[in-house]
Amino acid sequence: MAINVPFDVTQIAAAEAARGGWWGVIKDFIRRRPLGAAGAAVVILLMLVALSANLIAPYDPVAVDFGAMLSRPSAAHWLGTDAFGRDVLTRLIYGSRTALLVGFGAAMIGATAGAVLGVGSAFFGGRVDLYLQRVMDIFIAFPLIILALAIVAILGNTLPNLIMAITIPMIPRCAIVIRSSALSIREMPYVDAARAAGFGNGRIILRHMLPNVMAPYLILLTSFLGQAILLEATLSFLGLGVKEPTAAWGLMLRGAAVDFAESAPWMAVFPGLAISLAVFAFNLFGDSLRDALDPKLRTL
């Protein structure tokens, strides 16, 4: 527990791999962290569903069938149909594409940009650090949902803009965590050695510091994944996410799902379950990853 220095993931992985190969690493993770492994399994399943949506979905996600409006779950429609007679299961399956696309897109861009800013801020220190931190403070004081709302309002609600709106509030939140990890790395002898060897700032940051904040980076990334999916659902629910008739879980909960909640509860229950399950799985996996890599790091 005394280890406070974020250590090199690649090194650990290499050491583990030497013992039993990558398969050994995976088996070890499953044995020691069953909860995290279960989360990872759901995540992988979700990805497979999203990739093969057009193969496994029983219906067309946008096909309107007024003959089957609001029909309850049956053999023909396992999870019922919505107010346009569209199959709920099909739209859930296609909705996973939207969720994962926005989730991975926003989390990867957000965490990466945050990591670069955080490491840069720690590396240069002094004035650069001070000003960057003040800017981060401003963005963090801005309520997350309000910032995302304003960005969608400015850019318009297409899928790339939605990813952007979710990414921007995440960057400062990531930069702050990474910066505190990078501050201790800056004092490491190998950074001094690199500087003494005459390497430029860019090389030191990219080759020597960034790889060493890999542990907090990966942990933040998985934690952001869940948050991004949740935020996407929230924005879609407010009507600021992707537009109809695109299938998205938050969008499915909007409008008719609430109006007909009493007579057709399947419309309100299943999309919410899908959101919760997906975010739950990502968080479960992220938690175990944190316990394995850097137990002292605190994320949400």
Place this chain on the structure above:
Amino acid sequence: MWKYVVKRFILMIPTLLGVAVLIFVLMRIVPGDIVELRLAGDSSAVSEELLKTERARFGLDQPLWKQFGTWLWGLARFDFGTSMWTGASIAEELKLRFALSLQLAIMATVIGVAIALPLGVASALKQDSWVDYVARIVSIAGIATPGFWLGILMILVLLVVFRWLPPMVYTPFWVNPWQNLLQLIWPALAVGYRLSAVVTRMTRSAMLEVLREDYIRTARAKGLVETLILKRHAIKNAMLPVLTVTGIEFAALMGGLVVTEQVFNLNGLGLLFVQAVAHRDYTLTQALVLLVASVFIIVNFFMDVMYGWLDPRIRYR
């Protein structure tokens, strides 16, 4: 200590100013302005002339730096101005809604903390037991479940099972406390669950860390009773990060209730914000964002100061 407090206090000003600049600029970048939106309702063709006089009425024809200066000067005198959309005084518009959102945030925080502290401590004490597993699953689920969906489910269950719906019209607490609680307890529960999840996780990890400290081992070695070790040494020290995260979550609630308010048909700050942005009501949006950000920044300030007050080991620079 006082030097630090003053310095930390002064540091709030640039942050607030930055928030003011950011929202001011953001609102001007959002396409479409309030004059166009207001006049779009009229079916008759709108003349350039009319647009011009209307813009001049709101002072939108002034250069940006001048508009910003006027706004700041008003703020300095605690004058938020009037809403561009309704023409009503913003201070009046905010008053009741702020009270509603504040009450909801306080209720959610109280509920959340009341659940989280015992759960988090138990989970840490019995690490890797079934108690721990249940607590962890319940709290991860709390972070994963969208509050608005939980709200929809609650209304659904109340309606289908109990054939009852919470009152739909807002009654201030000082008018009829029972009626008020009957309405607000549901959104408070929906939001409080998430808060309790965040706080449980923090309590657990802070407790786990403290329990491994040397002074706990020392206390055990000298034969101190376990309950005293917990009460006097462990919980007190573990509470610091818990306090911080509670403060941050509470502050975030003030502006983050947007969707929950929508589900429960509550006219709070969140709903007002969505309307204000949709109407391009510059003055109202700016005032709202600044208010919510101020709450966040001030809560953070108190957390930082309290940290040092509660933990004498923290040195100020």
